Amino acid sequence: MAIHAHPDDESSKGAATMAAYVDAGAEVMVVSCTGGERGDILNAAVGELAHAHRDLPGVRRTEMAEAASVLGVKHRWLGYVDSGLPEGDPLPELPFGAFALQPVEIAAAGIIKLIREFRPHVITTYDENGGYPHPDHIHCHKVSAFAFEQAGNAQLYPELGEPWEVDKLYYDRAFSSDRLRTLHYAMLEGGYESPYTERVAKWEDDEENEMFKWVSPHTTTTQVHCADYFTLRDQALLAHRTQIDPEGFFFAVPEHIYAESWPWEDYTLISSKVATELPETDLFAGLR
Secondary structure, three states: EEEEOOOOOOHHHHHHHHHHHHHOOOOOEEEEEOOOOOOOOHHHOOOOHHHHHHHHHHHHHHHHHHHHHOOOOOOEEEEEEEEOOOOOOOOOOOOOHHHHHHOOHHHHHHHHHHHHOOOOOOOOEEEOOOOOOOHHHHHHHHHHHHHHHOOOOOOOOOHOOOOOOOOOOEEEOOHHHHHHHHHHHHHOOOOOOOOOHHHHHHHHHHOOHHHHOOOOOOOOOOOOOOOOHHHHHHHHHHHOOOOOOOOOOOOOHHHHHHHOOOOOOOOOOOOOOOOOOOOEEOOOOOOO
C-alpha cells in the first residue's frame, strides 16, 4: 500500500517500483488522501481547457484513474480536501475543512479501514518533512504512521474490521540528494544540460543551507531496481496532464541516463516486524 497526499504524487514517487511489483504478481493499492482540488494547472498546453477550469476536481479524478490503469494498481480516495500550498510571510491560515487540519486519529481511521480490508504486508509513505514541506504531505506522514501502528490494535476502531498488522513501513526517498547529484553529473558527461545545476551548486556550497532543510534526514536502506518500468512511470505521470508539463522538470533526464546511472527507486526502512538485513533490494525482504 502506497499512501500519498494528492493525485500525481503516486506517479512521481515510487511509480516504477509499484509497476514492477504488479508485474511480479503482487497486489498494490494507492491511497490518495485528498482530491488535489487546490492544485494549479501547471501544464500550459491544457491551461485553457474549459473542463479543467470548470471542474478541476473531476479532471483530477479522471487523470488518477488513467494513471492507476497504467501502473496496474488498485486505487482508493481517502476523501479529504486539498489544503493547498500556503505562500506569503506570514503564511495564511489553511482553508476550513482542509486535510492538514484534521485530527490524526480521525483522518487515519479511513486508512486503518483500508489496511484491514486490503491487508498489505508493506506500506510506503513520506517522512516527517513530507518528502517536501507541503502541509498535506506532512499530515499524510502523520496519519500513515499512526495507521501503521494502530491497524493491528483490536481495541481501536473495532467497527472498522478485523485487526491487521502491517509488517514493514518505508519512507520514500524521491528527493535523495545522492540521486540528484549522480544524475546531474551523468547528464553533464553525456553532453546534456542538467536540470539540477543550480540546486547541486547550492548544495555543494552549503549542505546546511536552510533551503534544503526539508530534504529527508534518513539514509537509504533499500533500493528497488526498476529501470524496466521507467517508461510506465513516465506514462503514469503524463496521465496527470493538468499537473505535469511534458516539457518540464520531471522529463528533463533522458530515460537511458536514469537507467544507466540510477536504475533504482530509493526507500528508508523505518519499521519491520520481520527479520531482514540491510541494505535491501526488495521491499518484501524477510517476507518471501
